[in-house]
Structures are given as structure tokens and as C-alpha cells.
Amino acid sequence: MRDFDLSPLYRSAIGFDRLASMLDNASRNDNQPSYPPYNIELLGENAYRITMAVAGFTIEELDIQSENSTLLIAGTKHVDKDQHQYLYQGIAARNFERRFQLADHVKVMKAHMENGLLHVDLIREIPEAMKPRSIKIER
Structure with a gap:
């Protein structure tokens, strides 16, 4: 999965940390069991x-x-x-x-x-x- 730079989001948006966390978890969980x-x-x-x-x-x-x-x-x-x-x-x-x-x-x-x-x-x-x-x- 691609790496995303979410720092612009953190500078201008409040309360989107859960979304960033979900994106981070999705990128780490590519090798979940099937x-x-x-x-x-x-x-x-x-x-x-x-x-x-x-x-x-x-x-x-x-x-x-x-x-x-x-x-x-x-x-x-x-x-x-x-x-x-x-x-x-x-x-x-x-x-x-x-x-x-x-x-x-x-x-x-x-x-x-x-x-x-x-x-x-x-x-x-x-x-x-x-x-x-x-x-x-x-x-």
C-alpha cells in the first residue's frame, strides 16, 4: 500500500486523527490471514x-x-x-x-x-x- 503524508491534515483539521489512524492500520494490515x-x-x-x-x-x-x-x-x-x-x-x-x-x-x-x-x-x-x-x- 502507498505511504501517505497526513501532516497537512493535522495542520488544518481537528478531530480527524481517527481517520488517520484507520489509514495507518490499513496499510499495516495488508498481510492479514485470509x-x-x-x-x-x-x-x-x-x-x-x-x-x-x-x-x-x-x-x-x-x-x-x-x-x-x-x-x-x-x-x-x-x-x-x-x-x-x-x-x-x-x-x-x-x-x-x-x-x-x-x-x-x-x-x-x-x-x-x-x-x-x-x-x-x-x-x-x-x-x-x-x-x-x-x-x-x-x-
Whole structure:
């Protein structure tokens, strides 16, 4: 990823340090693991869905947490190694942890599993005070 010089931003803008931090983290996290695979969908103007392939995991082995604009999805596989003697093991049975940075006012609405896919629905709810409003001009 390219290196960005954000010093002009710091000289003239206040409160954009979070944006700079996100850009810095994105440039450092180019080598994130690719397991498990996932999609991010735009369902509507303010609705999103993360779909993650979690084949072999049960609901009890998955954990979803949302804190401080970060969504954490983790899987902890509880496998008794003495029970199975594999000739070939192509299905991953390893733990994972995937973090997503959420924009302001984006919150998790629900999560459900279907056919080995974990679906996490998100919505952006902009407070009324931040929505554009029309100002009447008096005579």
C-alpha cells in the first residue's frame, strides 16, 4: 500500500486523527490471514451484511462482540484430537479472529447462521441532530 503524508491534515483539521489512524492500520494490515473467507454486502443505503464462511463451526464455538467502533468475530474450535484419525484433513479446524472497523453510527442489528454461513447485519443510524435540515429564510 502507498505511504501517505497526513501532516497537512493535522495542520488544518481537528478531530480527524481517527481517520488517520484507520489509514495507518490499513496499510499495516495488508498481510492479514485470509481465513475464514467473507463478503461485505451493501443491502441498502444504510444497511450492510457481513457473510463469513464458518463451515464446521457450531453457534457455541462462535463469538461476536462490538465495542468502540470495532466488530470482532472469533471462532474457537473445540476438537478432541484423540477421537479422529484423519487420512486427509482438508476442512480447516483452526481458531480465527477477524476484526472490522465500523464507521460512526454503524451498529450490529442481528446475526444468524445458515448453511455454514454466518450472516451479521449492520445498519447506519444517523441521529436526527446530524441529518441535513432546511432552514427557513424569514422576510
